[in-house]
């Protein structure tokens with residue numbers, strides 16, 4: 408079969424949630440006299456409310472994820488990716504999530520993850536330490552959609568419409584104290600559910616870290632949804648980091664704890680191989696991985712190889728974070 412493919416810049420970013428869908432849904436909700444929180448948006452977006460169940464309170468329940476009614480969220484047009492979105496069928500079946508196996512086909516194993524109840528613990532050097540249930544957090548945060556490029560250290564890349572909120576909003580909620588310099592983030596630990604965590608040679612739980620300056624950069628994003636729906640489990644539901652100027656392993660999944668600290672956290676991959684995966688892990692085509700080149704990357708959707716860009720093309724937003732740090736291993 409011959410498929411005619413347009414070049415990336417000729418294609419509209421059409422498969423993400425357009426603003427119009429969001430607005431139409433708002434009007435629809437107003438017509439029903441319902442609020443956004445109580446309605447199954449997925450069902451409405453799919454063309455009607457017939458498929459959703461009426462709860463005792465009269466609200467419509469989404470099948471599965473109780474946060475489904477929050478999506479889709481309005482797109483922030485400041486974050487467009489400049490290349491076509493990768494189809495959901497591809498990104499949701501090719502994942503790195505070592506908790507469920509050290510290969511890419513973990514999607515069905517990841518469905519064992521229980522995402523309710525789910526609590527996020529915020530602690531360490533901050534004025535408002537707290538443990539907050541995911542649905543309470545979602546109500547507090549200004550949700551928006553952003554189209555981000557994602558570059559894995561293994562030299563493949565994708566383009567995804569994340570929904571979620573700026574990590575800076577969560578930092579604000581925590582109110583870090585003046586001695587806080589880093590955020591340390593941690594994934595759940597449950598070897599009963601996550602069979603990969605029974606592999607004792609890995610330093611579970613998965614840990615990642617950012618400087619406070621990186622975490623409050625406008626690009627640092629907490630994804631709670633993707634493709635106009637709550638995050639599917641294999642993407643790292645219900646809370647996952649997206650720091651698109653860094654290699655993908657920095658974007659930690661299924662976060663249960665964020666600690667403010669004055670000590671640089673040692674990440675999961677750094678513990679395993681510090682000579683290959685460092686703390687900074689900023690994308691740079693000119694700094695090869697010890698075992699392969701980082702000069703180009705393979706687009707998951709088409710297999711096309713494209714040149715990799717410094718900071719994955721986000722230098723305008725983030726290059727300033729690294730002035731004065733030239734002595735650090737910024738690109739591994």
Ligand SMILES: Nc1nc2c(c(=O)[nH]1)N[C@H]1C(S)=C(S)[C@@H](COP(=O)(O)O)O[C@H]1N2
Nearest residue numbers: 502503504505559594613655656658659660
């Ligand atoms: N907890 C956890 N987070 C993780 C990983 C993981 O194995 N465990 N893999 C990382 C890597 S290497 C990448 S490339 C991305 C992959 O995200 P995706 O599966 O949504 O594409 O998740 C990152 N976050």
Ligand SMILES: [Mo]
Nearest residue numbers: 559560655656
């Ligand atoms: Mo990755």
